[in-house]
Amino acid sequence: MTTVAEFTLAADEFPLGTVFSKLPNVTVQLERVIPDANGVVPYFWVRGAETDAIVEQFATHPGVRDIRAVDCVDSEYLLRCAWVSEYDSVLDALIAPEVVLLSAIGTAEEWTFELRGESREAIAEFREYCHDHGIPVTLTELHAPQPLDATQRLTESQRDALVLAYERGYFDSPRGTTLKEIADDLEISQQALGARLRRGNRQLIEQTLIKSRP
The missing domain is CATH 1.10.10 (Arc Repressor Mutant, subunit A)
Known part of the structure; x- marks a missing residue:
């Protein structure tokens, strides 16, 4: 049965969380994560800072191969970040075919992820991967999605x-x-x-x- 799970992770435990050390007021929203021959490539929106400051903060991270701004909408910046494969992280788990990333939002306090798995076993495998790689995710919610129409799904x-x-x-x-x-x-x-x-x-x-x- 399809299962939706919500996980939290401390801000400094997530690769993209490095930006909060110098830019504590920004909000980062993961748009999508795609596999790459040399690792993974996350696209993410950043709000609350200028693009130059954002790029500067990520560029010094040893796991970043390349980072660039690809779009700007109403002072929100979409960035593309090429991540090296040697840095195992929750990013690798998020591209597993058994789970689908529904949302991921990070602040200086924590990251919140919402995932959909084709079964509870898929969610369990995600948790096991994180545990095996020392990623301290916390499961905060687990439920089966209800059949709703489009407007009912909106908050x-x-x-x-x-x-x-x-x-x-x-x-x-x-x-x-x-x-x-x-x-x-x-x-x-x-x-x-x-x-x-x-x-x-x-x-x-x-x-x-x-x-x-x-």
């Missing part, structure tokens, strides 16, 4: 953010409002709003376009 905060952004013309071209104006109305930071919009859109696309494909 209330994601739904409110998407609706307000749509009504204010944020998705129009040219845009009828800015991320800051919407964030001010919701009394949240631009970074938090950007994350809500991105996760909400991801859920809608996954449920209405990807899973509905014949």
Whole structure:
């Protein structure tokens, strides 16, 4: 049976967590991790710092082969980081075919991962891999996903953010409002709003376009 699990990991135990030592106020959201002939390549969004400072912090890590900014949206930076294979970490476990990474968000306090496995055994294998490689993940939630429609999968905060952004013309071209104006109305930071919009859109696309494909 398909199983969804949530794990946490101390910020300094995760390779991308090195950025928090000098940039404690940033938030890192893992976009995806792909295998590479020489290791793994994570793509991740960083909020709360300028791109030069972010690249500088990661470039000195001995496990990084190459890092570069590939996109910028409303002061959030998408970075591509080539990781050397000698540095075993949770990144390697996340590309295992038995599990699918649903989300991964890191702050100076901790990382939170949400994974989907085709069975509980797949989740158990992920935990075993982490244990064998000295990665101290903590399982915080384990459940079977319920059959919901696309809008039901959205959290209330994601739904409110998407609706307000749509009504204010944020998705129009040219845009009828800015991320800051919407964030001010919701009394949240631009970074938090950007994350809500991105996760909400991801859920809608996954449920209405990807899973509905014949």
